[in-house]
Amino acid sequence: MTLAHLAEQNLEQFGVYERLVFEGDALTNLELHERSQQLAGALVELGLSPGDRVLVLLTNRPEVLVGYAAVWRAGGVVVPVLFLLEAHELAFIAQNCGARILITSAELLPKVEAAKQHGARFDHVLVADETAGRYLELSGVIAGGKKLETAVPRAERDLAVLLYTSGTTGRPKGVMQTHGNLVAATRNSQASSNRDGAKDVGLLVLPLAHSFGLGVAVGGYLFGGKSVLMRWFDPKRVLELISKHRVTAMAGVPAMYIGLLACADALQGAGQVVDTSSVERWLVGAAPMPMEQLVRFERRFGGRMYVGYGLTEASPGIAIDRDGHPRKAGSTGLPMEGVEVRIVDEAGRALPPGEHGEVIARGKNISPGYLGLPDETAMAFRDGWLFTGDVGYLDEDGYLFIVERKKDLIIRGGFNVYPKDVEEVLHQLPEILECAVVGVPHEVLGEEVAAYLVLRSGATLDAAGVVAHAQARLAKYKTPAHVFFVDSLPKNGVGKIMKRELRQLAASELA
Numbered sequence: 001m002t003l004a005h006l007a008e009q010n011l012e013q014f015g016v017y018e019r020l021v022f023e024g025d026a027l028t029n030l031e032l033h034e035r036s037q038q039l040a041g042a043l044v045e046l047g048l049s050p051g052d053r054v055l056v057l058l059t060n061r062p063e064v065l066v067g068y069a070a071v072w073r074a075g076g077v078v079v080p081v082l083f084l085l086e087a088h089e090l091a092f093i094a095q096n097c098g099a100r101i102l103i104t105s106a107e108l109l110p111k112v113e114a115a116k117q118h119g120a121r122f123d124h125v126l127v128a129d130e131t132a133g134r135y136l137e138l139s140g141v142i143a144g145g146k147k148l149e150t151a152v153p154r155a156e157r158d159l160a161v162l163l164y165t166s167g168t169t170g171r172p173k174g175v176m177q178t179h180g181n182l183v184a185a186t187r188n189s190q191a192s193s194n195r196d197g198a199k200d201v202g203l204l205v206l207p208l209a210h211s212f213g214l215g216v217a218v219g220g221y222l223f224g225g226k227s228v229l230m231r232w233f234d235p236k237r238v239l240e241l242i243s244k245h246r247v248t249a250m251a252g253v254p255a256m257y258i259g260l261l262a263c264a265d266a267l268q269g270a271g272q273v274v275d276t277s278s279v280e281r282w283l284v285g286a287a288p289m290p291m292e293q294l295v296r297f298e299r300r301f302g303g304r305m306y307v308g309y310g311l312t313e314a315s316p317g318i319a320i321d322r323d324g325h326p327r328k329a330g331s332t333g334l335p336m337e338g339v340e341v342r343i344v345d346e347a348g349r350a351l352p353p354g355e356h357g358e359v360i361a362r363g364k365n366i367s368p369g370y371l372g373l374p375d376e377t378a379m380a381f382r383d384g385w386l387f388t389g390d391v392g393y394l395d396e397d398g399y400l401f402i403v404e405r406k407k408d409l410i411i412r413g414g415f416n417v418y419p420k421d422v423e424e425v426l427h428q429l430p431e432i433l434e435c436a437v438v439g440v441p442h443e444v445l446g447e448e449v450a451a452y453l454v455l456r457s458g459a460t461l462d463a464a465g466v467v468a469h470a471q472a473r474l475a476k477y478k479t480p481a482h483v484f485f486v487d488s489l490p491k492n493g494v495g496k497i498m499k500r501e502l503r504q505l506a507a508s509e510l511a
Contacts, residue, residue, distance in 0.1 A: 002154050002156060002160070003072040003182060004072040004151035007032070010222070011033065016028050016029060017224075018226055019227065020226070021226065021229065022062050033069070037147040038145035038147050039067065039138075040073035040074040041145040042145030043071065044148060046101065046123075048071075048101060050158075051075070051158070053076065053162065054067075055102045056071075056209070057108055058105055059107075060213075064208045074152055075154055077160060082209045084492075087111050092118075093172065094121070097371065101123065102125045103126045103138065105129050106127055106128075106129035155179070156180030160177055160178055161177040163214070177315050178368065181364065182315055185365035187222065188337050188338040188365055189320075189336065191337035194322075194323050197219075197224055201226050201227075201228065201246060201249070202248070203242060203247045203249070204217065206251055209493075210493065211311075211315070212251065212310075215315065236267070239260065239263065243275040243276070248280050249280065249281040251285070254287050254293070255496075258293060258434060262456065262457070264301070276302060277302060279301065282297070282301070284307055285309065285316075286496055287495065287496045289307060290423060290427040293427060306320060308332060311386070311388055313367045313386050314363075314366055315366070318335065318339055318400075319341065328399050331400060342360050343355065343357040343360075343392060343393055348382075353395055356391055356403060357393070358387060359391070360387050361385065366381070390406070410439035411446055412447050413477060415475075417447075417478050422474065423437050426451060428473075429466070431460070432455060433454045433456045434453075437451050437480065439503065440510055451466065453485050
């Protein structure tokens with residue numbers, strides 16, 4: 001099966017139902033399908049051929065889902081672009097993948113024009129708003145499009161999506177995802193949940209241009225159920241929509257959930273009621289969720305938080321907490337159905353339970369590699385296995401524990417310091433809202449430990465108190481030598497902390 005047939009299968013299995021709610025408007029699965037059929041026909045008329053790339057640069061809105069489905073139906077390849085990227089990054093992606101068609105919105109046209117100054121070239125720009133005739137208006141293109149009743153034939157091995165990595169560890173790479181990868185990933189998720197998704201009301205707030213958000217959106221076709229779509233994350237609005245629509249499930253990243261905690265505290269302090277009693281499942285991924293925050297979140301909002309682990313290269317799921325299985329503190333759960341996980345040493349030899357090594361995974365969800373980067377592909381994808389670059393271990397029961405990214409590991413005087421261990425201890429301080437630990441150069445020890453902290457509103461804390469807390473709970477070599485208090489931590493578009501930027505900042509401050 002290819003992604004072009006998911007909408008038809010959804011209609012056959014679940015019939016016509018209210019599929020999407022967005023800013024007061026509701027759309028059925030049939031309405032979304034018919035719009036995508038019309039847009040697919042229009043794209044073919046514009047010259048889209050099988051395998052051609054189409055950039056989609058939009059905030060979350062129904063046109064994103066319609067656009068994705070239309071491109072797949074027309075035989076093209078979707079290239080989602082996060083709207084927060086800079087013009088030069090947009091230009092790089094457009095040139096790297098060779099896209100000649102762009103779907104965007106009026107508010108992002110200045111960025112598109114700036115990208116052209118950096119070398120981006122588009123034959124057609126479709127805009128999801130009125131443009132006074134300067135560009136093709138997406139609504140008119142859809143209304144005037146001839147329905148593409150039959151999807152352009154594509155194979156499961158054919159490319160469906162090009163997702164550019166966020167660049168937290170370097171320049172973005174185009175991760176190739178096939179139709180087979182994404183369908184397999186969705187089925188893996190379905191098989192791992194043991195849940196009737198048709199009864200769910202999901203809050204869709206993750207960027208649809210990110211692997212996590214894309215996976216949740218594609219999963220909606222197979223699971224059924226209704227999605228309440230948000231243009232972007234706003235904690236107060238999230239809580240309002242949960243209460244209004246009786247949301248049962250939400251997927252997010254740690255920064256979102258930490259933001260919800262802070263917002264709920266503020267609302268409660270103002271005498272406002274926060275009702276999240278309908279939510280049964282909170283899925284968290286893309287970055288580690290400190291255990292202290294997880295426990296506090298469940299106590300505050302109810303429901304169960306399911307910790308997941310994945311990468312864009314795995315479309316994205318690798319492991320997740322399972323219903324019917326006990327949760328283990330610090331674990332990302334069990335490998336998903338359809339995914340095999342091993343821990344290996346530097347030579348690629350499998351390690352026994354409890355020993356730290358590199359996490360590798362294989363399954364039908366694993367990407368074939370990076371676009372136009374044969375050397376990087378050969379390093380990360382070997383004999384069907386994805387070498388994640390993450391350090392972790394499996395316990396005796398098969399639970400996966402992620403210790404750290406290889407590139408984030410701090411080596412202080414020959415001793416390994418895993419930032420996550422230090423961050424977990426610092427998060428025990430109630431004054432701390434967010435923290436990140438990085439290594440900074442040291443002429444004798446090689447590296448020293450530095451902590452960046454964001455305090456809760458109204459909280460006070462000094463560096464001496466932080467160090468004393470850490471010294472009482474950590475080995476001396478793990479205790480932060482430098483403590484920085486900041487208003488916010490640098491994050492990418494989905495809330496993942498940019499530790500590379502913190503390392504650069506610390507190095508300059510300590511120079």
